[in-house]
Amino acid sequence: MDSDKQQYQQMTQEMMPKRPVLRNAVIAFVVGGLICVVGQGVQGFFMHQGMTTKEASAPTAVVMIGLGALLTGLGWYDRIVKHSGMGGTLPITGFANSMVAPAMEFRTEGLVMGVGARLFTVAGPVLVYGMTAAMVVGALRWLITGVA
Amino acid sequence: MAVRRRGAATYETDRVWIRGTGSVVGPKEGQGPLKDHFDRVWPDEQNGHPSWEKAEQALLAEAYEEALKKAETAWNGIDMVIGGDLLDQIVTTNFSAREHQRPLAGLFSACATFTEGLGLASMLLSGGGLDQVMVSAASHHQAAERQFRFPLELGYQRTPTAAWTATAAGAVVMATKPGPLRIESVTLGRVVDMGGKDPNDMGSAMAPAAFDTIQQHLTDTGQSPEDFDAIFTGDLGDFGVKVLRRYAKDKHLDLSAVLDDCGRSLYDAQQQDTHNGGSGPGCSASVFAGPLARRLVQGDFRRLLLVATGALFSPTTYQQGETIPCIAHAVAVVREEAFR
Amino acid sequence: MIFVWAFVVGGLMCVLAQLVMDWFRMTPGQVLVVFVVAGAVLGGLGIYGKLVDFAGAGASVPLPGFGYTMVEGIGQAVKQKGALGLFTGGLTAASGGIKAAVIFGLVAALIFKPKS
Structure with a gap:
């Protein structure tokens, strides 16, 4: 039976329509x-206003995020x-x-468990692992080089 | 009146007719190749209802209305409602029952719900005691997306084998009084799991379940595929149908002359960007209650085997890496020549 | 010239992410996690900083730039506060972006309704 399943999965993999990898990449x-x-x-x-690259x-980031939010709200993103x-x-x-x-989608479930909780459904993991990785990397660099 | 058993899993029903059908679909379905064959097409996905869930209930209620109208009956003539949908706790079917106040048997077998309902109702009616039963199934694209996949405005790329949950509802009034279509026999399927794991490829996961039930039906009734004018699976989609053809051929069953699929015929995949095709309980329900019933009545088909297919997984099980168990139920519907 | 490099480097980073997603059949969320971690690691190795100097927004706008920003923030904070900086530095540096996303997200959810 298991070899049956394996054979079947192999057959479907062979027949599977290919993802348009090249077009997607371009x-x-x-x-x-x-x-x-x-x-x-x-x-x-912002640099024209006299900020350095770092300051800008x-x-x-704030402006780009605002743009992303606006385009999402308008239904374009x-x-x-x-x-x-x-x-x-x-x-x-x-x-x-x-x-x-x-957050928009779950507005119907209320402001707390709808909007408030759902803001982080996708962004949450990115923040969790981004913060963790940054901390581990920072600590290692500090240990190894003595300068963080 | 009686239900007669044929073979291992098929039941021949006696004196069960379809008296009326109702089909209501969303705008996208209303722009597809079958657009002229539905009773009502909504101008937009929400049609003035405050949430997607409420919209799905309204869609179902309208399908009920159409089915009652065509069967020339009213709710007080319906002894029982058998139906289901895709949302958690089958809220669409259950909440709609607040309005109609008829005895309710809620079902869930995902996108196979419609033929499960047709089958059970046929057996109940054939067994005696009931006069008229309403059978229904519904789904709504946006309500299903937010439950099973992602929020609507979240950008993501669909893979070529991803299905498009249909905004559609279908309802039929079945009775022991003659009507234009007769139910001949019913095969209830068993769960088949060939190890498919990808929720974006339910077609190939469900194809073996469809094969199992079709073969069972043919064996039990001693028929060959050509005894039917058409065999319509539920929502295998483009890829699932290809896989089923090949899989059946490998098992020495040639379905190529008669096999088609409700999900595949619901949209124009090139124009409408629906990838694999339509899915959802409402897909096979509306395609049967609209276009297929019409073609049977008009005489394009005389005998149809409808095999709705369901992928019985939940978001939790696929995140836990479980494979997808699938099921298919078959109902043989024939044109009633005596009823004119 | 910086605009050209921003286009090329930013575009290539997106291509890499797209290939990772298509080849390894990952979900977008998984790809984002991988890339933010990669940004932090490359930041720690000093590579990502050079890329930012070279390509400007082409390196700072894609998500790995977010990981890099947090590592840089931790570096700054550790210099001033020692070990406590490991905890405060990352979010301090990224606070503008995160706060903006929260506030704009909340406002957008209140103003707009999802279309189909």
Whole structure:
């Protein structure tokens, strides 16, 4: 019986329509690149106001996240990602989308357990593992080099 | 009146007819190739209802209305309602029962719910005691998405084998009084699990269950596929149908001449970006209650085997890495030549 | 020139994420976790900082930049506060982005309704 199952899974894997990997990659490149160019433009604006590159990075993140949230609210961001995949998901605008989308969706379940709790359904794991990794890396660097 | 057993899992029913059918679908389904064959098409997915869940209940209520109208009866003529849906605790079917106030038997076998209901109702009616039974199944795209997958506005790419849950409801009034369609026999399926794990590929997970039930039905009744004008599976979709054809062929059963699928015919996959095709309990229910029933009545088909298929998993089980158990129930529906 | 490199580097990072998702059949959430951790690790090795200098927003806008920002923040904080900095530094550096996402998310949820 188990070999039956294995054979069946093998057959379906062979017949499975292929994901359009090349096309996905090309669109991800163009869209992801363009979002970063917009980010560069925003950063350039803040630097033009007299900030250093480092100082400008925080306000740039805020503006990009605001843009992502706005496009999500208008119902456009999911369409961008449908075509561009990671090109829309990986930039920080996609992070905003991952917080705004569930919050909007579960508005019907109330402000606390609906909006409040669901803001972090997708973003939660990213924060948890991002924070943990940053802490481990920071501690290791401190131990090894003596400078964090 | 009696139910007669044929073979291991098939029951021949006697004097059970379909008196009326109702089908109501959402806008996307209303733009597909079957658009002209539904009773009502909603202009948008919400149609003025405050939540997706309430919209699904309203969709079902409208399908009930249409079925009652065509069967020329009213709720007080219905002895029992048998039906189900996809949402947790089958809320759509249960909440709608607040309105109709008829005895209710709620079912769940995911997208196989509709033929499970048809089968059980046929056996009950055939057994005697009941006069008219309402059978229904419903699903709503947005309500199912938020329960099973992701929030609507969250961007993600669908894989080529992902199914599109239909916004659709179908209801039929079945009776011991003659009607345009007659139920001939019923095969209740068993759970088949071939180790599929991917919730984005339910077609290939369900295909062996469909095969098992079809073969059982043919063996029990001593028929071959060509004895039917069409065999319609529920929602295997494009890929699932391909897999079923090949799998059946390997087991020496050639279905290619008669096999089709409700989910695959509901949308235009190229134009409507629905990938594998439609799914959800409402998919086979509405496609039967609308287009297929119509084709039977018009005489395009004389004998139809409807085999709705269900993937019996929950979001919890697939996150825990469990494989997907699947089931299929078959109902043979024939055109009643005497009823004109 | 920085715009060109932002486009190329940011685009390539997205391509890499897309390939990881398609080849390993991962969910978008899993890919994001992998990339934020990768950003932290590359930040610790000093590689990501160079990439940010070179490509600007092309490296800071994609999510690995978020991991890198937190590692840098921890570095700064440890210099000032010692071990406590391991706990405070990461979120301090990323606070703008996180707070923005929470506030904008909340506001958007109140204003907008999901379309289909």
